[in-house]
Structure formats: structure tokens, C-alpha cells
Amino acid sequence: MERFIEVNLVGLIMDQVSKSPVMVLKALDEKKVIPIWIGMNEANAIAMELENVCSPRPMTHDLLRNIMHDLEAILAKVIITGIVENTYYAELHIERDGLEKVIDCRPSDAVALALKNHAKIYVSRQVLETSVLADVFSNCLGGEDRIDRWFDSLSDDDFGEIEQ
Secondary structure (H helix, E strand, O other), X not given: XXXXXXXXXXXXXXXXXXXXXXXXXXXXXXXXXEEEEOOHHHHHHHHHHHOOOOOOOOOHHHHHHHHHHHOOOEEEEEEEEEEEOOEEEEEEEEEEOXXXXXXXXXXXXXXXXXXXXXXXXXXXXXXXXXXXHHHHHHHHXXXXXXXXXXXXXXXXXXXXXXXX
């Protein structure tokens, strides 16, 4: 069994109860989605990248991308590694001169950097299997076709006030 499963970011939505942005990841080879509640600043960075909007000055994730570029390092991949007491953990896998460094980070920062660096995003099998919210979210949507129809049915109002 694979230890890590590749996922795509399929969207950002606004949780109308908590008024928090939710980053929604979908496993490529499975009909399961993983919702992760994130901060507004991180949602803004991700939304800007999804919309190909550049800020006039480098934002934090741009700065990190620029530093890696200047140091001739590449972001090989990001992995959302675990869940502890409803908190998700992630790692950046950075390569330079044939060596790989693993750096702990928040999943939202990992995804924002992955988008900026065109790096693959993975979740551990443990995250996919133990995320209760993923099961509830996936079961409510009920399959890939229904997930696709649900995302297609969303309007701008469903995404709340994520400023770009």
C-alpha cells in the first residue's frame, strides 16, 4: 500500500459557521476529499496563486520561493504528514546539491508554496484514513461526479470574503 497519496487543491470555500476559509484537497486516485481549515492570510495567498494575481511587492510565500531560487534549491514536494488533536502537520521537501532537507510547516503554507513552485502535494495514508472530517465531507458529497457538480454549482458568494 502506498504511504503517500498525491492530491490536488480543488478549491477554497468559506465555512459559514466559523467564518474561516477551508482548503479542500482531493486525492487523485480515490474519491475522497480532505477539508482543512486555514487562516485568512494563507487563504488569500492561495487564492492569489489560483487566480494568477501578482502582488506589487513580494509576499511571504513569494519571498520563500525567491530565496530558494537564489540558493539554487527546489521544492521537490510537500507532504501533509499527520493529524494530532485536529491539527494537521506538513513538511516541505527541499532539494539542493543532491541533498534533501525536510522542514516542518503548516499545511496551508505548504500548499501555497507548492502552488508557487509547481511542486506536487501529497498526504500520508494516515491522514487520508484518520481524517474524520474527510470521511464526513466525502460522504456528504457522495462520489466524484457529485463532488464535481457541487464545485461547479458554487457561486462567488459561497467563497466568502477572501480578498485578493
